[in-house]
Amino acid sequence: MRITVTVDGTTYTDDVEPRQLLVHHLRETIGKTGTVVGCDTSNCGSCTVHLDGQSVKSCSVLAVQADGAEITTVEGLARDGALHPVQQAFHDNHALQCGFCTPGMIMQSIDLLADNPDPDEQAVRHGLEGNLCRCTGYQNIVRAVQDAADRLKPGSTQAQPVGSES
Amino acid sequence: MTATVEPEVGKARLRKEDARLITGRTRWTDNLTVPGLLHLAFLRSPVAHARITAIDVEAARRKPGVIAVFTGRDLAEAQGSLPCAWPVTADQKAPPAPSLAVDQVNFAGEAVAVVVARGKAQAHDALEAIDVDYEDLPVVLDLAAAVADGADLVHPDLGTNKSAHWVFDSAEAGTGSDVEQAIAEAEVLVERTYRQQRLIPAFMEPRSVLVDPTGEQTTVWSATQIPHILRLMLALTTGTPEHKLRVIAPDVGGGFGGKLQVTPEEVVALVVATRLGKPVKWTESRSESLLSAHHGRDQLQKLTLAARRDGTVTGLKVELLADMGAYLRLVTPGVPILGAFMFNAIYKFPAYRFECTNVFTTKTPTDAYRGAGRPEATCAIERLMDELAAELGRDPIELREQNWIKHDEFPFTTVCGLEYDTGNYEAATAKAKEMFGYDQLRAEQRERRERGDTVQLGIGTSTFTEMCGLAPSRVLGSLSYGAGGWEHAAVRMLPSGKVEVVTGSSAHGQGHETAWSQIVADQLGVPFEDIEVLHGDTQSSPRGLDTYGSRSLTVGAMAVLKAGEKVIRKARRIAAHMMECAEDDLEFTAGKFTVKGTERATAITDVALAVFAAHDLPDGVEPSLDSEATFDPDNFSFPHGTHLCAVDVDTETGFVKIRKYVCVDDVGVVVNPIIVEGQVHGGLAQGLAQALYEEAVHDESGTLTTGTLADYLIPSAVDLPHFDTDRTETPATSNQLGVKGVGEAGTIASTPAVVNAVVDAVRHFGVNDIQMPCTPMRVWTAINGGPTDAGGLGTEAGGGLGSIDTSGGAA
Numbered sequence: 002m003r004i005t006v007t008v009d010g011t012t013y014t015d016d017v018e019p020r021q022l023l024v025h026h027l028r029e030t031i032g033k034t035g036t037v038v039g040c041d042t043s044n045c046g047s048c049t050v051h052l053d054g055q056s057v058k059s060c061s062v063l064a065v066q067a068d069g070a071e072i073t074t075v076e077g078l079a080r081d082g083a084l085h086p087v088q089q090a091f092h093d094n095h096a097l098q099c100g101f102c103t104p105g106m107i108m109q110s111i112d113l114l115a116d117n118p119d120p121d122e123q124a125v126r127h128g129l130e131g132n133l134c135r136c137t138g139y140q141n142i143v144r145a146v147q148d149a150a151d152r153l154k155p156g157s158t159q160a161q162p163v164g165s166e167s
Numbered sequence: 168m169t170a171t172v173e174p175e176v177g178k179a180r181l182r183k184e185d186a187r188l189i190t191g192r193t194r195w196t197d198n199l200t201v202p203g204l205l206h207l208a209f210l211r212s213p214v215a216h217a218r219i220t221a222i223d224v225e226a227a228r229r230k231p232g233v234i235a236v237f238t239g240r241d242l243a244e245a246q247g248s249l250p251c252a253w254p255v256t257a258d259q260k261a262p263p264a265p266s267l268a269v270d271q272v273n274f275a276g277e278a279v280a281v282v283v284a285r286g287k288a289q290a291h292d293a294l295e296a297i298d299v300d301y302e303d304l305p306v307v308l309d310l311a312a313a314v315a316d317g318a319d320l321v322h323p324d325l326g327t328n329k330s331a332h333w334v335f336d337s338a339e340a341g342t343g344s345d346v347e348q349a350i351a352e353a354e355v356l357v358e359r360t361y362r363q364q365r366l367i368p369a370f371m372e373p374r375s376v377l378v379d380p381t382g383e384q385t386t387v388w389s390a391t392q393i394p395h396i397l398r399l400m401l402a403l404t405t406g407t408p409e410h411k412l413r414v415i416a417p418d419v420g421g422g423f424g425g426k427l428q429v430t431p432e433e434v435v436a437l438v439v440a441t442r443l444g445k446p447v448k449w450t451e452s453r454s455e456s457l458l459s460a461h462h463g464r465d466q467l468q469k470l471t472l473a474a475r476r477d478g479t480v481t482g483l484k485v486e487l488l489a490d491m492g493a494y495l496r497l498v499t500p501g502v503p504i505l506g507a508f509m510f511n512a513i514y515k516f517p518a519y520r521f522e523c524t525n526v527f528t529t530k531t532p533t534d535a536y537r538g539a540g541r542p543e544a545t546c547a548i549e550r551l552m553d554e555l556a557a558e559l560g561r562d563p564i565e566l567r568e569q570n571w572i573k574h575d576e577f578p579f580t581t582v583c584g585l586e587y588d589t590g591n592y593e594a595a596t597a598k599a600k601e602m603f604g605y606d607q608l609r610a611e612q613r614e615r616r617e618r619g620d621t622v623q624l625g626i627g628t629s630t631f632t633e634m635c636g637l638a639p640s641r642v643l644g645s646l647s648y649g650a651g652g653w654e655h656a657a658v659r660m661l662p663s664g665k666v667e668v669v670t671g672s673s674a675h676g677q678g679h680e681t682a683w684s685q686i687v688a689d690q691l692g693v694p695f696e697d698i699e700v701l702h703g704d705t706q707s708s709p710r711g712l713d714t715y716g717s718r719s720l721t722v723g724a725m726a727v728l729k730a731g732e733k734v735i736r737k738a739r740r741i742a743a744h745m746m747e748c749a750e751d752d753l754e755f756t757a758g759k760f761t762v763k764g765t766e767r768a769t770a771i772t773d774v775a776l777a778v779f780a781a782h783d784l785p786d787g788v789e790p791s792l793d794s795e796a797t798f799d800p801d802n803f804s805f806p807h808g809t810h811l812c813a814v815d816v817d818t819e820t821g822f823v824k825i826r827k828y829v830c831v832d833d834v835g836v837v838v839n840p841i842i843v844e845g846q847v848h849g850g851l852a853q854g855l856a857q858a859l860y861e862e863a864v865h866d867e868s869g870t871l872t873t874g875t876l877a878d879y880l881i882p883s884a885v886d887l888p889h890f891d892t893d894r895t896e897t898p899a900t901s902n903q904l905g906v907k908g909v910g911e912a913g914t915i916a917s918t919p920a921v922v923n924a925v926v927d928a929v930r931h932f933g934v935n936d937i938q939m940p941c942t943p944m945r946v947w948t949a950i951n952g953g954p955t956d957a958g959g960l961g962t963e964a965g966g967g968l969g970s971i972d973t974s975g976g977a978a
């Protein structure tokens with residue numbers, strides 16, 4: 002089947018097998034390897050992208066279902082060379098170690114903050130429940146999301162990072 | 168160029184590594200492709216133990232896109248036997264370990280055939296067309312039954328399920344007295360049997376390997392912790408000349424010991440790519456990973472602690488059965504042996520005996536998982552100390568203090584003959600107690616107990632140490648390990664003043680690029696940003712023994728420091744020549760050689776340029792500052808710490824909620840506090856998960872029932888508490904940096920802290936043990952008078968988070 006998707010601002014038209022998962026279409030056909038696959042049961046959240054503005058696990062969407070959709074991956078977040086505030090907050094708060102879960106975590110965090118711009122610790126933890134990280138114990142991820150929330154508040158100056166410089 | 172002023176070491180530097188990881192510019196092995204790439208898919212045995220009587224692959228060969236199909240018999244000669252580098256005893260028994268099973272399968276998930284196809288989906292589709300006839304053999308699942316007389320055998324040719332029997336006895340070794348005598352004379356004996364359940368490392372990046380045989384060297388990209396060891400082992404296993412192999416570990420998404428392996432799939436990928444002359448790639452699914460990548464832990468521990476009524480410990484006897492699974496993988500037999508030196512922990516036991524029987528079962532092979540042998544030991548002794556305290560009616564911390572090595576007794580030679588260089592258990596414990604509010608929480612516990620609150624508070628302690636910086640080659644040799652433990656590094660001064668640091672350590676999330684840059688920035692006085700760390704490619708970092716056992720900083724970074732010293736030594740001679748003075752007249756600080764007592768100075772970067780031009784060098788001096796070094800320490804390092812955990816246990820449901828977790832770790836000198844804190848957090852998460860959530864469960868036919876992330880319960884953000892972490896800093900004296908290593912500390916310490924807290928919460932119901940993971944069902948059963956110890960309730964898949972799936976385990 003022929004589908005057209007817009008990914009990180011570029012439009013792609015391709016023939017896909019009906020069984021092709023969106024995540025494989027992104028990685029293998031379009032070359033967006035920033036989005037990764039961590040499981041085969043939709044438990045890990047590594048593959049999270051935004052589909053028409055909503056976060057989805059792209060391993061649980063068929064490529065054909067995304068026909069006509071606008072997709073944002075972690076590779077499309079930076080604007081004019083500047084990191085998205087959530088990306089910056091992940092860096093500033095040491096919210097990643099191996100970084101494998103990070104694309105999915107960042108995409109899910111952005112979605113979480115869109116729904117709840119000022120989440121407390123428990124709200125962040127619940128909002129990220131579908132994204133597994135084996136390295137960090139989540140504490141710095143939670144801190145990064147709350148830090149990003151502060152940065153995203155209208156009129157806020159950028160919050161102070163914990164590390165000395167970037 | 169400005170030299171750095173404020174020291175880099177100790178600074179909370181944000182990581183260099185992050186830039187690519189937060190933007191998706193990553194190089195995971197599965198991201199890579201080369202022209203003409205073919206894909207592999209493995210057919211795995213659905214049964215745990217059977218003879219293969221026939222395999223028919225003809226239909227699969229005709230499937231669309233299929234290039235070839237190979238069985239174990241097809242590859243038998245080329246694939247050799249998977250290596251085990253740690254024969255723990257001279258008479259250790261080990262079966263041949265083919266990558267693809269040839270005539271018998273010994274665990275469910277073992278690979279029996281491989282399809283090579285143009286597309287990954289095509290390769291998987293063709294698996295269904297392979298027909299295998301299995302003739303069932305009896306499964307061997309229970310450790311104790313496996314060593315009983317007349318047991319069914321995993322490998323009948325070996326005549327036994329016992330692979331090895333390894334003993335350390337302090338009386339025989341002359342490092343202590345006789346434990347049997349201590350037991351005979353004991354005023355108090357604490358005897359327990361603990362189960363260290365089977366865990367799965369479950370790194371987030373599934374394993375992946377790409378082999379390209381089309382160049383002069385065959386290149387192997389692999390999601391591995393050990394590119395250097397892998398290169399040698401692939402060469403030895405397949406007969407490929409070592410110099411014709413290049414191994415690259417690109418970005419690697421976690422390992423935790425799980426990628427410290429030479430895998431069947433790596434061997435098969437190399438053999439198949441070589442045979443076809445075409446590049447091939449394999450990336451596992453999560454289910455394949457949980458099923459067939461090596462598991463960890465899995466011991467049955469019989470423990471006897473002897474003490475006097477006044478609380479002084481007098482002896483410790485440890486008898487282990489350790490589950491190897493079906494085969495001995497890279498360091499499988501050595502994992503429990505690493506624990507041999509840690510059961511005595513921080514305590515002054517005068518008598519100690521450790522014996523371990525390594526046992527084959529028809530399960531997935533076990534091997535290293537974060538801590539490897541030491542968490543098992545620490546969990547046992549820290550549980551026992553709480554049990555002794557309960558027996559004597561003593562406060563568990565005060566009882567520990569009575570028995571631990573005091574700060575003024577270091578260096579201290581333990582009952583196993585290890586020399587602990589430094590430590591201060593009093594300082595770490597005092598700080599932890601204060602942060603925790605220990606006395607207040609104990610008061611609250613008393614009050615709630617008297618009130619009969621349905622939710623009971625429990626407090627758990629773990630005062631741990633570990634031996635890490637796995638290195639001293641001589642010690643590893645004395646334990647029959649097949650390699651050394653040194654590490655290699657090189658420092659290269661580029662003509663423009665930039666620096667390349669080559670390291671044999673192979674990071675997969677640890678942040679070596681940042682930490683090594685900090686160390687070299689201080690040493691050479693060049694900016695942090697001007698340093699590039701090269702690793703994980705046998706072409707750019709030709710020698711190394713890779714990353715595991717909390718060894719990278721204590722051994723790997725020490726090699727970097729030694730190489731840097733040589734650079735400065737070479738530069739000094741040339742700087743003296745440039746400034747026409749004697750070498751002794753120069754002092755080197757902040758990147759500059761200054762003639763003592765004058766303003767005359769030359770930067771090391773200027774020396775690098777002068778060396779590059781080589782127009783005017785002293786006679787006999789080679790035009791290069793580049794230096795390399797190989798470091799092999801004399802001793803292990805011994806981080807320690809005090810972990811305190813408070814849990815609320817709902818006595819009506821058995822549900823455990825961690826209310827407070829405080830840890831004070833002493834990892835020696837800290838290069839980068841945010842990286843250290845991150846390592847502690849991640850370690851705690853894995854240790855807590857063992858206490859409360861995770862277990863690899865096999866059913867009575869030997870099938871893994873926890874084969875997806877829906878059943879194998881890696882904790883999510885909701886399942887973990889906030890951690891209060893802090894540090895004390897007692898520098899190690901075993902290395903120049905004073906560092907001790909931090910990769911495994913959190914995991915080792917936290918498991919017993921949590922279990923002690925859970926048991927403490929319900930001890931007044933007559934409970935003295937709850938098998939891990941302490942699921943609601945197990946806790947509830949314990950409270951209500953059910954079986955609680957290692958012989959107790961069957962395992963349950965998915966129990967940790969209150970799931971109702973109780974399809975029982977047989978093991």
Ligand code: FES
Binds near residue numbers: 041042045
């Ligand atoms: S890959 Fe795990 S949820 Fe999509």
Ligand code: FES
Binds near residue numbers: 676
């Ligand atoms: S940073 Fe490694 S899995 Fe999250």
